[in-house]
Amino acid sequence: MSAAAEAHGHDHHGPPPIHYSSRVSPLVLGMFLFIGSEIMLFGSFFTVYFFDRVVNHGVNGHWPPAPFERPAFVAGINTAILVTSSFSMHWATTSVKRGNRRGLQAGLVVTVALGLTFLLTQVIEYHRLHFNTGDTSFAATFFGLTGLHGAHVLVGLTILTIMMVRAFRGHFSPEHHHGIELGGIYWHFVDVMWIVVYVTVYLI
Numbered sequence: 001m002s003a004a005a006e007a008h009g010h011d012h013h014g015p016p017p018i019h020y021s022s023r024v025s026p027l028v029l030g031m032f033l034f035i036g037s038e039i040m041l042f043g044s045f046f047t048v049y050f051f052d053r054v055v056n057h058g059v060n061g062h063w064p065p066a067p068f069e070r071p072a073f074v075a076g077i078n079t080a081i082l083v084t085s086s087f088s089m090h091w092a093t094t095s096v097k098r099g100n101r102r103g104l105q106a107g108l109v110v111t112v113a114l115g116l117t118f119l120l121t122q123v124i125e126y127h128r129l130h131f132n133t134g135d136t137s138f139a140a141t142f143f144g145l146t147g148l149h150g151a152h153v154l155v156g157l158t159i160l161t162i163m164m165v166r167a168f169r170g171h172f173s174p175e176h177h178h179g180i181e182l183g184g185i186y187w188h189f190v191d192v193m194w195i196v197v198y199v200t201v202y203l204i
Contacts, residue, residue, distance in 0.1 A: 025178070027178050027182060028178075028181065028182065028185065031182050031185050031186065032185070035185070035186070035189045038152070038189070038193075039193075041148075042145075042148065042149075042193060042196075045141070045144055045145050045148055046145070046196075046200065048141055048144070049141040049144075049145055049200065049201070052137045052138060052141050053138075056137065056138070064138045064142075065136065065138055067130075068131055068136070068138055068139070070142075070201065070202050071125050071128070071129070071202075072202040072203060074121065074125050075125070075198055075201075075202045076198070076202075077121065078118050078121050078122060078125075078194075078198075079194065079195065079198050081114050081117055081118050081121070082114070082115075082118050082153075082190075082191050082194050083191060083195075084114055085110070085111045085114035085115055085118070085187070085191065086187065086188055086191040088107050088110040088111045088114065089107065089108075089111045089160075089183075089184050089187045089188065090107075090184070090188075091103060091106075091107035091110075092104050092106075092107025092108045092111065092167075092180060092184070093107075093177075093180055093181060093184045095107055096167075096172050096173070096174065096177040096180050097174055097177060098174065099173065099174045101167070101170070101172075104167050104172065104180070105164070105167050105168055108160060108163060108164040108167055108180075109164060111160055111187065112157060112160050112161055112164055115153060115156065115157045115160065115187075116157065118153060119150060119153055119154065119157070122146065122150055126143075142201060145197055145200075145201055146197060146201065149190070149193060149194055149197050152190050152193070153190055153194075155186075156183075156186055156187050156190050159183045159186060159187075160183055160187065163179055163180055163183050166179065167180075
């Protein structure tokens with residue numbers, strides 16, 4: 001073996017670098033696959049809701065069945081809150097990519113504050129309702145869908161709170177911001193899913 005070959009052999013240690021077949025980061029792709037499974041979970045709840053509506057709609061000719069009323073106005077305010085939080089999350093994501101640390105911090109703080117406001121408003125709404133999960137199938141599916149989404153908001157807030165603490169500690173940069181990007185994707189999913197829940201449960 002020549003000296004050049006020996007030198008080349010000594011320069012390479014370990015396995016060769018990984019070559020990805022897709023331009024999408026494996027972390028981002030994994031998040032999209034996870035969201036796909038979450039969509040199927042929500043889909044099963046929507047299926048139950050629509051089945052209940054088809055079966056029971058003919059009882060009194062309108063939906064929801066009497067004497068239930070849906071707090072559409074409060075839910076509309078909550079929708080505006082959550083949509084606004086999606087914009088602030090986008091602000092945080094674009095800020096970290098540009099190296100704007102203050103923008104990242106402010107965007108996350110606003111997003112977390114709006115998310116908490118959404119959850120608090122939903123809890124207050126639950127306490128003001130005059131029915132509970134065990135009253136009828138409508139009540140069960142109503143709390144099932146809105147409660148499932150509320151649980152996802154809570155998970156998203158937990159993730160974003162951790163990201164916010166890390167942002168104030170200077171853990172993110174334009175080169176290392178995958179945590180913010182993944183948290184943002186999940187939060188946008190929560191936002192879009194709420195719009196679907198709002199239209200389905202409160203408006204239609």
